[in-house]
Every structure is written in structure tokens, then in C-alpha cells.
Amino acid sequence: MHSLAQRVLRTEQLPFTFCPGCGDGIVVQMTARAIDELGILDRVCTLGGVGCSSWIATYFNVDFMKVPHGRALPAAMGLKLTNPERKVLVFTGDGDCVAIGGNHFIHAAHRNIDLAVIMLNNQIYGMTGGQVAPTTPAGAITVTSPYGKIEPPFDACELARAAGATFISRWTTAHPWQLLNAIKKAIQHPGFAFVEVVSPCPAQSGLYIQGSSDPVQLVEWMQQNYITQEEMDLLSPAEREGRTLVGDFLAAIRPEFAARTHELIDRLKEEK
């Protein structure tokens, strides 16, 4: 057994429930590394909603909550408010976060409450068999868009920015070191931190959208199509078409909701 798993994970739960070549296990590993390197295992709580990616929350040797589909963020806000010293990590899917949980996402980001929200974007509802998600690319054929998806994909990072999130990153599971760094920064960031992780799903989006269930081909597809600003700058406008930017996009400091809530409680107590 990996020594990192022995330090940070519930080893009796391994092997991971994920399909061969699914990227979700990379996020478990990088989050475990982040927790280990920051030395915060005793202060972390994790939350997951429903979906393959929401299972990530259950592998760490910490207290966790598994809540209904789309509801990870309201539960996480409650947990954070009961004890602002807690480091609350939320693992959510693209369906969980921007479809059914979209309104919670907007308002949690708007409050700038100190959470680290890690959204796994596999462009599809993976667990339920490959239905179209807000993040599915236009034209993609899925179980519920048999003639091709009509509308363009939702950009969760732009949504987070518009709503008021103060830390935003996007990486893929083919960028493990950058991802680790982003997760560490998100955990340490005193506000709403959002990390979108593009994760391959060989069984559903691989099969339906990218046209391959081969994990190796899917990682190569991510390496070619998810590129940094420096890599983007070297391409012609035609070559940029269809490629998505990865990077650490925003780190800003604005008043944080949990701390302000407790300041208010303390002030009201004093005034009594």
C-alpha cells in the first residue's frame, strides 16, 4: 500500500470505485498530497453530493458528509459556520455543481465563504450512464442528446468569477503537479476557492463525446486541448479553436462570510 495512502486515506476502502483510467483517482491522490504537505489532516472535513466524482470525498481519513445530489455546498456552508477553523473541502461533479446545484454554487461563491470546492468536469453525467450536462460541448451526442447538443457548454470558472469567487483555477488530471499546487492554494485561500478539474471518463464521455474509451488516448486528448496561456499564445487563431485554457486564473482577497458571521455574533453578544 502507498505510504501516502497509509497516512491520509481510509485504506480499507481501496481500491477506488472508479473505472480504469478515470481521472477521479488523481484528484484523490493530489488532495491527499495537499493535506499531507500542509499537515492539516486533523482540521479537514470533506463533503460530496451524488455522482462518481462525489465519492472522492469518502476516501480521506477524516470526517465527511455525503449529501443529496446538488446539495454539497449548502451542507458545506453549515459545516463551515459551526466552526470556522475547519478546512472544508467539497468534491462535486459538473452535473452536481452547475446543473442541479447551480443556484447553490452561485450563492456560495457570492458570499465568498471559505470553502475549497473541487469540481470534476467530465462533461457528462457519468454515474447515471452518460446524460447531457451543462458542460457538455455543443454538438456532442449523448444518451439524452441523440441528435447533438444544441447549446454551447457552460464555463464553470467564468460563472464562479461572475458570482464572486475569489480563487479560481482550471487544470486537468494530466497536469498532476499543477493540480496539486492549485489544490494547496485553494485550501489555504481565505475565501471561496474553486478548482475545476477536467477529468477523463472512458466509460461515458470518452465513448460518447471524444470517441475513445482508451485512457491513454483520453489523456493525450487533454494534453493537446487543455493548454496554458503561454501555449495558447504560440497558436494561430485557427489552431486556438476548440482549445480550452488551463491555469490559476484568480486569487483575490475580499471579506469572507464565515469570519464576518462570527464577528457579528460576537458583537451582538457584547451589546447584550
Place this chain on the structure above:
Amino acid sequence: MPATSINIDANLCKGCKLCLLSCKEGVLTMSSQKGQQGYFIPEVAYPERCTQCLRCEYFCPDMAIEVLS
């Protein structure tokens, strides 16, 4: 160079071959042995080529690889 040993956990590996893709030095090859998950698993064919870059470990989605020096 210190000798490298690369642990491949036959109970955790699902044979996705991302370690083979990630390794720039060609240290790993697929073996004809199946792990407990029922998939063919990789083996360390050329340990002397390993530079301990840790790419195989970081790219493994099942935490089945650990590079020890």
C-alpha cells in the same frame, strides 16, 4: 545513482497503462500477469533507466505505484 525500486500494487492496479504513457524513459512494460482486479498489470522492465521523476506515480489514477529510492 541510488537504486530505485518501484512498487506496483497488484491489488490496486486496473491496467489503464497511463504509467507507460507518462514514463519518458521506457522503464515500464505490460506484463502477462493479471492483478487482483482482473487486468494485466505493468512491470518494471528497466529499473536502471529510472530517473525518479515520479511521473508514473503522479499519473496513476489508482495510487497503485510508489517510487522508492
